[in-house]
Amino acid sequence: MAEKKExxxxxxxxxxxxxxxxxxxxxxxxxxxxxxxLLHGRVLRSPHxxxxxxxxxxxxxxxxxxxxxxxxxxxxxxxxxxxxxxGEGAVxxxxxxxxxxxxxxxxxxxxxxxxxxxxxxxIAEEACTLIDVEYEVLPPVLEVRQAMEADAPLLHExxxxxxxxxxxxxxxxxxxxxxxxxxxPEKGFAEADIVVERDFVTGTVHQGYIEPHNATAHFNQDxxxxxxxxxxxxxxVREQVAExxxxxxxxxxxxxxEIGGGFGGKISVYIKPVAxxxxxxxxxxxKVLMSRADVFEGTGPTPxxxxxxxxxxxxxxxxxxxxxxxxxxxxxxxxxxxGPGAMCIFAPYSIENVVIDGYDVVVNKPKTAPYxxxxxxxxxxxxxSVVDEIAEKLDIDPLEIRxxxxxxxxxxxxxxxxxPRIGCIxxxxxxxxxxxxxxxxxxxxxxxxxxxxxxFNIGLESSVTINVNSDGTINLIEGSTDIGGTRASIAMQxxxxxGIPAESVNPSVVDTNSVGYTAVTGGSRTTYATGxxxxxxxxxxxxxxxxxxxxxxxxNEANVQFAxxxxxxxxxxxxxxxxxxxxxxxxxxxxxxVGSGTVNPGGAGGAYATHVxxxxxxxxTGKVEILRYTAVQDAGRAIHPSYVEGQIQGGAVxxxxxxxxxxxxxxxxxxxxxxSFLDYRMPxxxxxPMIDAxxxxxxxxxxxxxxxxxxEVPIVPPMAAIANAIYDAIGVRMTELPMSPDRLLKAxxxx
Amino acid sequence: MARxxxxxxxxxxxxxxxxxxxxxxxxxxxxxxxxxxxxxxxCNNGNCGACSVILDGRLVNSCLVLGVETxxxxxxxxxxxxxxxxxxxIQDAFLENxxxxxxxxxxxxxxxxxxxxxSNPNPTEHEIRYWLAGNLCRxxxxxxxxxxxxxxxxxxx
Numbered sequence: 001m002a003e004k005k006e007x008x009x010x011x012x013x014x015x016x017x018x019x020x021x022x023x024x025x026x027x028x029x030x031x032x033x034x035x036x037x038l039l040h041g042r043v044l045r046s047p048h049x050x051x052x053x054x055x056x057x058x059x060x061x062x063x064x065x066x067x068x069x070x071x072x073x074x075x076x077x078x079x080x081x082x083x084x085x086x087g088e089g090a091v092x093x094x095x096x097x098x099x100x101x102x103x104x105x106x107x108x109x110x111x112x113x114x115x116x117x118x119x120x121x122x123i124a125e126e127a128c129t130l131i132d133v134e135y136e137v138l139p140p141v142l143e144v145r146q147a148m149e150a151d152a153p154l155l156h157e158x159x160x161x162x163x164x165x166x167x168x169x170x171x172x173x174x175x176x177x178x179x180x181x182x183x184x185p186e187k188g189f190a191e192a193d194i195v196v197e198r199d200f201v202t203g204t205v206h207q208g209y210i211e212p213h214n215a216t217a218h219f220n221q222d223x224x225x226x227x228x229x230x231x232x233x234x235x236x237v238r239e240q241v242a243e244x245x246x247x248x249x250x251x252x253x254x255x256x257x258e259i260g261g262g263f264g265g266k267i268s269v270y271i272k273p274v275a276x277x278x279x280x281x282x283x284x285x286x287k288v289l290m291s292r293a294d295v296f297e298g299t300g301p302t303p304x305x306x307x308x309x310x311x312x313x314x315x316x317x318x319x320x321x322x323x324x325x326x327x328x329x330x331x332x333x334x335x336x337x338x339g340p341g342a343m344c345i346f347a348p349y350s351i352e353n354v355v356i357d358g359y360d361v362v363v364n365k366p367k368t369a370p371y372x373x374x375x376x377x378x379x380x381x382x383x384x385s386v387v388d389e390i391a392e393k394l395d396i397d398p399l400e401i402r403x404x405x406x407x408x409x410x411x412x413x414x415x416x417x418x419x420p421r422i423g424c425i426x427x428x429x430x431x432x433x434x435x436x437x438x439x440x441x442x443x444x445x446x447x448x449x450x451x452x453x454x455x456f457n458i459g460l461e462s463s464v465t466i467n468v469n470s471d472g473t474i475n476l477i478e479g480s481t482d483i484g485g486t487r488a489s490i491a492m493q494x495x496x497x498x499g500i501p502a503e504s505v506n507p508s509v510v511d512t513n514s515v516g517y518t519a520v521t522g523g524s525r526t527t528y529a530t531g532x533x534x535x536x537x538x539x540x541x542x543x544x545x546x547x548x549x550x551x552x553x554x555x556n557e558a559n560v561q562f563a564x565x566x567x568x569x570x571x572x573x574x575x576x577x578x579x580x581x582x583x584x585x586x587x588x589x590x591x592x593x594v595g596s597g598t599v600n601p602g603g604a605g606g607a608y609a610t611h612v613x614x615x616x617x618x619x620x621t622g623k624v625e626i627l628r629y630t631a632v633q634d635a636g637r638a639i640h641p642s643y644v645e646g647q648i649q650g651g652a653v654x655x656x657x658x659x660x661x662x663x664x665x666x667x668x669x670x671x672x673x674x675x676s677f678l679d680y681r682m683p684x685x686x687x688x689p690m691i692d693a694x695x696x697x698x699x700x701x702x703x704x705x706x707x708x709x710x711x712e713v714p715i716v717p718p719m720a721a722i723a724n725a726i727y728d729a730i731g732v733r734m735t736e737l738p739m740s741p742d743r744l745l746k747a748x749x750x751x
Numbered sequence: 752m753a754r755x756x757x758x759x760x761x762x763x764x765x766x767x768x769x770x771x772x773x774x775x776x777x778x779x780x781x782x783x784x785x786x787x788x789x790x791x792x793x794c795n796n797g798n799c800g801a802c803s804v805i806l807d808g809r810l811v812n813s814c815l816v817l818g819v820e821t822x823x824x825x826x827x828x829x830x831x832x833x834x835x836x837x838x839x840x841i842q843d844a845f846l847e848n849x850x851x852x853x854x855x856x857x858x859x860x861x862x863x864x865x866x867x868x869x870s871n872p873n874p875t876e877h878e879i880r881y882w883l884a885g886n887l888c889r890x891x892x893x894x895x896x897x898x899x900x901x902x903x904x905x906x907x908x
Binding site for chain 2: 013015016018019020022023024025026027028029031032034122207208209210211212258259260261262263289291292483484485640642643645646647649650651652653654676677678682683684685686687688690691693
């Protein structure tokens with residue numbers, strides 16, 4: 001499988017199938033959904049970062065003209081001690097429910113407390129202010145190291161640290177401790193000629209999708225619940241809502257509308273079960289929309305973290321040992337992505353002796369949610385800065401030291417798995433050969449930095465159905481919501497199998513009643529796994545079409561060959577028919593043809609990226625400007641290169657924002673003081689140069705066309721690459737994110 | 752409940768009448784009263800540009816304009832850009848350049864780009880970046896958006 005070959009459709013750049021709808025404003029996103037009799041819901045959120053709820057009185061709100069219903073946690077079924085399995089590990093159901101509507105305590109400013117359905121959004125908003133909540137305010141803890149201290153305020157009285165199978169006796173904010181160990185780190189450090197150890201701190205950052213969360217829910221009189229929403233996974237919404245409401249999945253239909261960005265942040269549900277509760281209470285369809293401040297304060301950011309990295313190397317640059325301590329803020333409930341951070345931190349390297357400790361710690365901030373390669377960017381900021389420092393101290397080129405130690409097929413990652421065929425070396429070689437890397441860079445306060453990154457990618461379940469049309473086109477039914485052009489990249493794989501143009505495929509993303517189970521659009525899995533399912537479905541179509549041709553020509557199926565969109569007879573008969581012409585004869589040869597493909601592939605294959613960045617530091621203001629940016633990445637096989645480039649460019653720019661500007665700024669009471677797009681400063685196009693995306697193709701043996709996931713790894717290298725460039729420019733190692741002007745001025749001794 | 756006002760305005764060349772509360776923004780009117788949902792709400796306070804429309808020839812964030820303010824004025828929205836059988840060149844360029852991923856910011860970017868090219872048909876890359884800095888995109892890193900607008904400018908030069 002996956003040998004180098006010429007393709008007809010794969011690797012081309014057709015117009016995406018949903019493109020016209022999206023450039024004309026016709027595409028319907030969650031908030032665009034309308035239906036007769038619709039009510040509007042709004043959520044009341046906690047003004048305190050940490051407080052006990054003494055009482056909630058909704059009577060004034062209920063009496064307000066236009067209000068049709070108010071719900072609180074009391075309207076949720078009792079979660080008890082149940083543990084829900086949502087396919088991504090066990091989740092404490094009480095935590096899941098309490099994050100939807102707080103029952104006994106609020107654990108962050110913005111925590112949902114109650115919700116109102118009314119005849120207009122303005123009335124619902126006004127009614128929220130009439131809900132009387134009495135709180136006993138408690139001291140918040142807002143930083144991971146403080147939360148780990150013995151005398152820190154406790155968020156959960158019953159949370160006890162689990163550490164490698166053991167559960168502690170005393171309650172703590174540390175939910176869990178994990179450790180990975182390889183070889184003998186002590187011996188490895190003893191063999192080193194140089195050891196570098198540094199501490200790093202990263203801020204809380206948000207996915208920053210432009211479309212706020214939304215949900216419209218309706219209960220029919222027969223108990224059928226329908227939810228129209230923007231989500232990364234309709235099936236995971238169905239599962240979460242079923243668990244939270246204790247309602248059978250067979251009575252829930254989730255209709256995925258177009259989604260305006262997610263980056264991992266639209267997997268967890270927030271207002272979807274609330275809309276359902278309001279719909280149940282009022283007997284009417286209810287649409288709930290979040291404001292931008294709700295999104296910042298009430299939905300998962302990615303964790304702030306404290307990281308310590310120690311690495312040792314011989315004087316010729318061989319890394320002999322590596323050690324990492326990762327403490328991640330989970331937010332209000334356990335579940336920080338410290339596991340993935342630990343899996344990825346040293347994965348670009350072949351190191352014999354490694355120890356990695358990870359801690360999942362609750363603090364009084366919103367519960368974190370996945371954000372593009374969750375955990376890996378925090379970790380790589382530490383490790384890739386230390387590798388750069390070792391290279392500099394040993395006077396070795398930063399790409400050379402990476403090549404000297406590069407991970408390759410057969411190496412064991414510190415957390416266990418052995419690398420399959422990977423493209424770490426190839427991306428480094430391509431970076432070295434790029435004109436950016438050899439361009440002169442010597443001006444005052446100008447600097448160049450490089451960093452690498454790894455993300456493991458995932459497979460998971462996908463289902464695709466193909467219906468063959470009589471005019472030689474196919475309708476492709478899928479369950480993966482399209483966030484960035486995956487209708488095209490999935491359709492192209494089916495087109496390749498059937499020898500038809502991409503334009504002859506009509507892809508549709510459908511609801512949970514209309515396609516087989518499909519996991520989230522996340523983990524860089526969609527083009528890989530749903531594309532794989534499309535390949536399998538198209539193979540079934542091909543087999544059935546071959547049988548029809550055989551029937552038509554009265555020959556054995558083994559005598560029919562299919563190539564380049566043509567069926568031909570290979571037993572001496574001069575018969576030939578195109579895919580299109582055979583499609584016109586399905587009725588006469590046995591009826592319609594439907595092909596289906598279902599997969600849960602294990603061979604996602606990891607992705608590597610190396611970025612090069614040039615910066616200039618303004619000595620007066622501390623502002624860092626990005627002058628040139630090159631991002632090199634192994635895509636395995638780029639199905640639609642434009643959208644692969646788009647993923648690389650978008651990920652790199654999110655990383656630039658994370659590196660230079662973005663962070664949740666809290667006051668002592670635990671209120672985020674910058675919960676708007678004006679003050680939470682994401683990059684605009686004026687802040688950036690063009691981003692040169694370079695695709696390397698080392699085909700993934702775990703996919704028929706060699707696809708590797710591409711969406712996540714491009715956010716891993718930028719923070720360290722920029723820190724390394726800043727060091728090159730001004731000679732200061734920046735170890736705290738974001739590297740904002742104030743921190744730069746401090747580092748340069750100006751303030 | 753506040754009494755609604757009657758407003759007559761022109762939207763995409765057609766005379767339109769609607770009733771709205773004084774507190775309703777143009778964005779709310781477009782989306783909720785007139786079902787023109789091409790303009791999107793990303794922030795509702797003028798920071799993201801997803802709701803960009805052109806009001807009497809001037810680019811505005813429709814979330815920062817009140818519906819009642821449009822009395823007697825002319826509004827251009829994304830829905831009015833394409834001809835029945837042909838996309839606007841900016842729309843074509845966005846598709847050709849793969850200048851969208853999730854697409855939520857796309858209508859706003861296209862309206863902003865139109866306002867720019869209407870006043871300056873041949874902008875430099877810097878001018879494009881300066882003009883479009885009021886529109887946030889979180890997916891693309893802007894590279895292909897800027898290239899799409901450069902393509903339209905080149906074609907008209």
